[in-house]
Amino acid sequence: MNRTVRAALLAAALLPLPALAQTAADPRAEADAKAAAIVAQLTPEEKFAQLLNVAPAIPRLNIPRYNWWTESLHGALGTLPTTNFPEPVGLAATFDAPLVYDVAAAISSEVQGLHALARQTGRMGRIGTGLDTWSPNINIFRDPRWGRGQETYGEDPYLTAKIGVAFIQGMQGPNPDLPNVVATPKHFAVHSGPESTRHEANVFVSRHDLEDTYLPAFRAAIVEGKAGSVMCAYNRIDGQPACASDELLKEHLRGAWGFKGYVVSDCDAVKDIGDNHHYAPDGPSAVAAAIRAGVDNECNGATLTDTAGLGDRYRDALAKGLITQGEIDAALVRLFSARLRNGDLPGIRTTTGKPSDVGAPAHRALALDAAEKSLVLLKNDGLLPLKRGSRIAVIGPLGDATRVLRGNYSSSLSGPPISVVEGLRRAFPRANVSYAPFGASVTDGDRVPGSALRTPSGKPGLLARYFNPVTPAPTEYAPGTFRDAVAKMQFADTPVVTRVEADVSARSLGLPTVSEHHRTIWTGFLVPPESGTYRLGLTGFGGAMMFDGKPFVDLTKSGWGSLPTLREVQLVKGKRYPIEVRTDEHVLSGIDLVWKRISTDPVAAMQAAAAKADVLVAVVGITSDLEAEESPVQIPGFKGGDKTSLDLLPDQQALLDAAKATGKPLVVVAMNGSPINLSWAKDHAAAILEAWYPGEVGGTAIANILSGKTSPSGRLPLTFYRSVDDLPPFGDYSMKGRTYRYFTGTPVYPFGYGLSYTSFAYAAPVVEKAEGAGLTVTAELRNTGARAGDEVAQLYLNFPEDPGAPRLALRGFQRVSLKPGEVQKVTFTLSPRDLSTVTVEGQHRVLAGTYRATVGGGQPGSGAAGASVQFKIEKAIDLPN
Numbered sequence: 001m002n003r004t005v006r007a008a009l010l011a012a013a014l015l016p017l018p019a020l021a022q023t024a025a026d027p028r029a030e031a032d033a034k035a036a037a038i039v040a041q042l043t044p045e046e047k048f049a050q051l052l053n054v055a056p057a058i059p060r061l062n063i064p065r066y067n068w069w070t071e072s073l074h075g076a077l078g079t080l081p082t083t084n085f086p087e088p089v090g091l092a093a094t095f096d097a098p099l100v101y102d103v104a105a106a107i108s109s110e111v112q113g114l115h116a117l118a119r120q121t122g123r124m125g126r127i128g129t130g131l132d133t134w135s136p137n138i139n140i141f142r143d144p145r146w147g148r149g150q151e152t153y154g155e156d157p158y159l160t161a162k163i164g165v166a167f168i169q170g171m172q173g174p175n176p177d178l179p180n181v182v183a184t185p186k187h188f189a190v191h192s193g194p195e196s197t198r199h200e201a202n203v204f205v206s207r208h209d210l211e212d213t214y215l216p217a218f219r220a221a222i223v224e225g226k227a228g229s230v231m232c233a234y235n236r237i238d239g240q241p242a243c244a245s246d247e248l249l250k251e252h253l254r255g256a257w258g259f260k261g262y263v264v265s266d267c268d269a270v271k272d273i274g275d276n277h278h279y280a281p282d283g284p285s286a287v288a289a290a291i292r293a294g295v296d297n298e299c300n301g302a303t304l305t306d307t308a309g310l311g312d313r314y315r316d317a318l319a320k321g322l323i324t325q326g327e328i329d330a331a332l333v334r335l336f337s338a339r340l341r342n343g344d345l346p347g348i349r350t351t352t353g354k355p356s357d358v359g360a361p362a363h364r365a366l367a368l369d370a371a372e373k374s375l376v377l378l379k380n381d382g383l384l385p386l387k388r389g390s391r392i393a394v395i396g397p398l399g400d401a402t403r404v405l406r407g408n409y410s411s412s413l414s415g416p417p418i419s420v421v422e423g424l425r426r427a428f429p430r431a432n433v434s435y436a437p438f439g440a441s442v443t444d445g446d447r448v449p450g451s452a453l454r455t456p457s458g459k460p461g462l463l464a465r466y467f468n469p470v471t472p473a474p475t476e477y478a479p480g481t482f483r484d485a486v487a488k489m490q491f492a493d494t495p496v497v498t499r500v501e502a503d504v505s506a507r508s509l510g511l512p513t514v515s516e517h518h519r520t521i522w523t524g525f526l527v528p529p530e531s532g533t534y535r536l537g538l539t540g541f542g543g544a545m546m547f548d549g550k551p552f553v554d555l556t557k558s559g560w561g562s563l564p565t566l567r568e569v570q571l572v573k574g575k576r577y578p579i580e581v582r583t584d585e586h587v588l589s590g591i592d593l594v595w596k597r598i599s600t601d602p603v604a605a606m607q608a609a610a611a612k613a614d615v616l617v618a619v620v621g622i623t624s625d626l627e628a629e630e631s632p633v634q635i636p637g638f639k640g641g642d643k644t645s646l647d648l649l650p651d652q653q654a655l656l657d658a659a660k661a662t663g664k665p666l667v668v669v670a671m672n673g674s675p676i677n678l679s680w681a682k683d684h685a686a687a688i689l690e691a692w693y694p695g696e697v698g699g700t701a702i703a704n705i706l707s708g709k710t711s712p713s714g715r716l717p718l719t720f721y722r723s724v725d726d727l728p729p730f731g732d733y734s735m736k737g738r739t740y741r742y743f744t745g746t747p748v749y750p751f752g753y754g755l756s757y758t759s760f761a762y763a764a765p766v767v768e769k770a771e772g773a774g775l776t777v778t779a780e781l782r783n784t785g786a787r788a789g790d791e792v793a794q795l796y797l798n799f800p801e802d803p804g805a806p807r808l809a810l811r812g813f814q815r816v817s818l819k820p821g822e823v824q825k826v827t828f829t830l831s832p833r834d835l836s837t838v839t840v841e842g843q844h845r846v847l848a849g850t851y852r853a854t855v856g857g858g859q860p861g862s863g864a865a866g867a868s869v870q871f872k873i874e875k876a877i878d879l880p881n
Contacts, residue, residue, distance in 0.1 A: 027341060028177045028260070031348050035336035038063070039329050044318075048311030050332055051291075053264070053299040054125060065125035066344060068264060068297055072133040072171075072181075073151055073409040074103075074695070076110040079509035080117065080355060083110060083363035083696065084414035087407035087624070087673050088137060090374035090692035092153035092717035093754075095792040096815045097166035103370055104170025106363045107133075108181045112353025114509075115344075120355070121512040129509075131342040131351065132182035133171060134231055134264070138164040138217040139192045141674070142738050144721060145730050146193030147627040147641035150407060150673025150693065154717025155739040155751065157213055158810045158834075161220035168225035176226035178349055179342050185221040186231035187266055189248055190214045194730050195630045195641035199268070200276040201731070202236040207842025208804050209735045210237075211881060219257055219881075228261040228338060232295060234269045241277050241289070243269045249294035256881050262334040265290060267299040283313040288322035296331035304588055305483075308476035355510075364415050364697060371701035373790070373815075376690040377712035377755040378678065383665050383686040385708025385757060386615060392428060393613035394421040395606045395659060396620045396652065396669075397438040400597070402446045404671050407693030408624035412447065412505055412592055414696045420619045420669060423699030427707040436609035437532065437599040441651060442635060443623050444535050444596035445564035450502040454525045454576065461502045462524040462579075465495035466514045473517040486586040491519040504581050504593035517586050522593075525576040534571050536595045539564035543583035543591035555591070561631045561641075564594050602651075603658045610662040617706065618659055618685075620652045621671035624693060646677040646724055653680065660684050669702060675720040679748050690716070708757065713790035713815070715754040715858065719747045740859065741806035752794055752810065752858045758785030758820070762793075762867040765855045770829055773846070773877060778827040779855040779867060783818035790817050791857055795828045797835070798860075800849025805837040808859065826855065836879055844879040 039047070041061060049056050057065040074091065076082040085091065085103050094100070111133055118129035138160050141149035153160040164185060172179035190203050190210065205214065221227045230253065233242040242248060243265045253259045273279050274286035290298065291314075300310055317323045336345070343351035377384070386392065398404050402417035418426075421435045455463045470490045477485055496513050504522050508514045526547075528534065537553045538545050541560055545553040553565050571577065583591040599605040610616055626633060631641035638644065647653070659666055668681040668688045681688050689712070691702055704710040719740050721727065726745050728737050735742050740751035763780035770776045781793055795812030799805040812828035836846045851873065856866015 027348055028337070031337040031340040032333060034340055034347055035333045038336050039332045042332070044315070045311070047328055047332060048314040050335065051298055051314055051328070052303060052310050053297060054303040063345065066339060067125050067127055067130055068132055069127045069299060070111060070130045070133045071128070071135065071409050072107045072111055073135045073137060074407065075410055075414065076107055076114055076128070076358065077409070077411045078114040078128045078358065079413060079507045080114065080358045081413045081415055082358055082411045083107070083367055084406050084410050085367045086371050086374045086695040086698070087150050087693040088153055089141070089150050089673055089717060090694055091370060092159060092163050093376055093692065093714040094370060094373040094815070095159070095715050095813045096373055097162050099370060099373060100163050101166040101170035102366060104167040106366055108171045108173070109353065110358045110363070111181045112351060113355050113357035115351070116353040117355040117510060121510055123509050123512070126509060131344050132184060132229060132338065134184045134186060135171070136164050136167045136183070136185055137187070138185045138221060139187055140213055140217070141718060142192050142213070142733070142735065143727060143730055144646060144675040144718070145643045145724060146674070147195050147631065147643065148193065148629050150624060150627060151409060155719060156717065156741070156810050157216040159717055159813070160217040164217050164221050165225035168221055168227045172226070172228065176228060177341060179228050182228040182338055182342055183225070184229040184231050184264060185218060185227050187233035188218055188230050188242060188253070189233060190237050190733060191233035191235055191242070193642055196639070197731065198234045198630070199272050202239060203733050204238055205733050206840070208838050208840050209733070211842045211844060212804065212838035213735050215252065222253065222257045222259050229264060230259065230261065231264050231266055232269060234266050234272055236277055236279070241269070241273045241279050243295050244273055244279060244289035244293045246293060252881065254294060262296040262331070262338055263294050264297040265295050265299050268301045270295065270298045271300065284317035284320060284322060287313045288317040291323050291327050291331060296334050302479070306476050306587060307479055307482065309479060359415055367695050368697045368701055371694040371698050372704055372710045374692055374694060374714050375701060375705050375712055376714035376716055376753070377705070378688040378690055378749055378753065379682060379685065380755055381686045383615065383667065384706060386706050388428070390428070390432065391612060391614045392424055392433045392617055393609035394424060394433065394435045394617045394619065395438070395609065396618040396655060397441040397443045398621055398671050399617070399619040400435055401443065403594070404443065404621070404623045405694060405696060405698040406624070407673060408628055417696050418699035420617070420699045420702050423703030424617070424706065426700065427703035427709065434609050434613065436605040437597050437602065438655065439600070439602040439651060440535060440568070440598050442563060442626065442649070444566060444598070445539050445594040445625070446596060447503060448526065448593045448595050452527055452529060453503060454527055455500055456524055459500055461500045462504065462522040464499055464501040465521045466497040466508065466511065467491040467519040468496045468515045469517055473515060486517065486584070489517060489584070504591060506585060506590070508585065519582065519584050521580065521582045523580045526579050527576055528571040528573055530597065531571065531573040532597050533600055534569050534595050534597050535566035536569050537564055537566035538581070539592045539594050540590035542585070543581060545593070546580040548577050559632060561628060561633070563625055563633055566594070566596070602655060606655060606659060607662060610659065610664050613664060615665045615667060616659050616662070617667045617669060618656055619669045619671065620648060620656065621676065622649070624673055627673055642730070643674065644724070646675060646721060648676060656680065667706065675718050677722055677748065678720055679722050682748060690714070711757040711787060711789035712754065713756060713792060715752050715792045715794070716749055717751065719743060719751045720749040722748050741809055750859050750862050753862055753864070754792065754858070756789045756791070758783055758787045758789040760784060760791045760857055760865050762855055762865055764867045765853055765869040767853065767869055767871040773832045775830045775835065775871070776827055777812070777830065777853050777855060777869070778825055780823060781816060781818070781826050782823045783820055786820055788817070788819045790815055793826045793855060794858060796854045796860060798852040799837050800847045800851065802837060802839070802847055804839045805847070828855070832877055833879055835873070844881060846873060846877040846879070848873055848876040
């Protein structure tokens with residue numbers, strides 16, 4: 001889908017530009033003045049409470065409650081079905097900044113729609129209702145073991161900066177002083193695992209690595225993207241906690257980069273300053289260290305349980321003289337100014353978001369476009385695209401999976417998910433596509449769809465009843481009392497709301513009469529679409545399930561992040577099995593009914609399917625429940641949310657070995673949020689498609705590539721290594737030996753790599769002087785193949801010999817659509833910063849000497865089409881940080 005068509009589709013669904021009620025030429029100055037007037041009217045106690053992520057309402061000033069905690073890395077999180085786009089690492093694989101801008105603009109409209117819903121139902125103060133978002137994650141994915149690397153735009157600072165700026169600008173809209181939604185790039189800075197030590201890690205980095213790798217994307221987010229907020233990280237950097245760092249928050253952020261917005265802490269990062277880093281002796285000292293360094297808003301995990309007294313530490317810090325009233329007021333002015341400028345508070349602008357914008361059809365079309373462009377064809381012996389009459393057997397645990405599509409930081413209520421097998425059945429005659437169930441696996445646990453559920457009266461879905469407490473719940477709880485208090489809570493016998501829901505999921509945000517503390521009971525029947533062996537159960541926390549009249553699964557004592565709890569059952573197609581799921585939701589919620597059809601002999605099932613097939617499509621990989629934020633999962637290959645191995649799970653590798661032995665051509669489709677070892681597939685499969693976590697319509701996108709409807713065009717934003725043994729220790733933050741810029745070994749697949757169904761050629765580039773001290777590099781690109789396709793033209797620089805220079809660095813990329821035989825010139829403008837490297841002392845410098853610029857479809861030396869030119873810079877230039 002080209003940019004013009006995409007824009008036309010979005011025009012029908014994206015919000016119109018907000019009506020701006022400006023009475024001054026400088027809306028930021030006007031908002032700051034109005035914010036100062038608000039702060040001047042607050043009592044000291046009111047001020048302390050406003051510094052937390054959940055800011056209480058101030059009725060006497062008509063200020064509503066506000067929760068700064070909103071997430072939207074690749075889709076809004078709320079209790080309406082929001083559009084789920086590819087995981088950020090997949091968005092990076094598009095190498096398409098304009099596309100990411102459009103994706104962010106679509107997400108922004110859905111965030112605004114959820115805010116409008118919360119206004120209508122009186123749910124302001126809940127997570128996901130604000131007009132700001134804690135996105136994007138622009139940390140550098142420096143090590144493939146990091147479980148949260150999937151949230152980032154990959155390993156390269158330049159790519160991360162350009163994609164990050166596009167996301168910020170799409171989220172905030174055309175005027176950063178009047179943002180549609182305030183973007184919050186995170187986690188500032190030097191944060192990229194391990195998960196297990198993030199709350200106490202003291203990360204030592206060289207001046208070179210800090211300026212060369214860890215800070216460039218943040219600088220771009222502020223200086224170019226004009227992000228209105230920044231989130232500081234958990235870790236220490238050279239002894240100082242990131243949320244109390246003079247170097248990061250004062251010297252770089254507000255000093256060199258001129259940042260005027262507000263800083264929010266990662267959740268409990270301010271608490272960590274005292275409790276885990278022991279940088280401060282107590283709570284008041286910790287908040288004082290944060291405030292004095294420049295943190296304006298503290299995310300505290302205790303707000304999740306409505307804990308009282310969280311502002312007391314600020315009162316005590318003020319009383320002890322650790323902070324001043326002026327420092328508190330300055331933070332509050334920045335916060336209230338943001339709420340005025342994004343339209344949460346009246347007086348500067350109005351917002352026009354509406355709930356109907358959430359999950360708009362044009363957004364789903366955009367999600368498909370993004371998914372198709374994110375897919376990376378790594379190998380093709382000529383098998384792809386599959387012939388129209390091909391008989392296809394889909395195998396592997398993820399072939400019919402839907403949970404894997406969403407990735408992490410995503411709403412369970414996305415648009416209808418399309419699995420790979422379903423996508424292929426839509427692309428090919430249904431009779432030509434079979435599926436061989438896999439055995440029981442740690443990747444199991446897909447949401448039971450509404451099509452397999454019936455209410456007691458026979459309607460699709462389940463009957464949901466919502467019960468409020470007998471006695472209204474308090475608005476706050478004394479520290480440490482929440483768990484006991486809610487355990488004793490009694491609920492009414494009569495539901496306050498009864499209605500049919502499509503499935504088991506929390507939707508109370510849209511129900512104004514339902515208390516934030518309530519009991520939900522879903523009843524009805526499970527009706528399997530096929531007979532066989534199933535694993536059935538629940539995922540999440542705080543719920544229990546009855547099946548066929550008997551207790552089945554109990555998660556009342558389960559914790560956040562646990563894998564699904566599943567039990568094996570035999571089910572008959574079309575039979576109605578009575579089910580009841582109940583949960584007591586106390587501010588938080590997170591229960592889901594999940595299942596997986598399996599085989600008791602998956603190899604035999606695969607062999608039977610292969611006997612009737614012309615080609616095998618093996619869908620393998622991992623899920624974002626295994627690589628995840630601070631996960632409790634500990635199984636071979638995974639620990640605490642991070643990976644300990646790059647290898648495929650043993651049961652998946654055994655299936656691939658057996659599939660190869662059938663003699664049928666094998667296509668491997670990999671789903672994952674981080675590099676995995678694809679060396680076996682490179683040696684034995686006929687084709688490999690890297691699919692990431694591709695979003696709600698991922699199966700359609702994969703089918704479109706395999707069928708040839710769409711030519712593949714994604715590129716790897718990461719180096720795919722063979723083993724963790726090829727890398728330095730995970731906890732070592734030195735960049736030596738990491739990423740394509742400093743790795744000296746041979747990867748399985750290199751950064752920037754990707755194949756197409758057509759071919760391209762480049763003429764020799766031409767270098768010319770540009771305005772100022774920059775240069776332009778222009779090359780002629782030709783589609784030399786027989787079909788239309790997109791090429792991702794990449795510009796790499798080799799620098800003069802210098803101890804701080806990388807062996808190679810990306811300094812430009814453009815996605816270009818070409819018809820067969822079509823020729824187009826691609827021009828890259830290189831600023832002095834693009835031409836610079838970083839000295840070992842941390843100085844950005846344009847070196848004097850000879851450079852080589854290579855323009856091509858991948859790194860020079862990777863086999864991709866391309867051409868190079870040398871040029872010389874006579875005089876060195878030092879640049880500011």
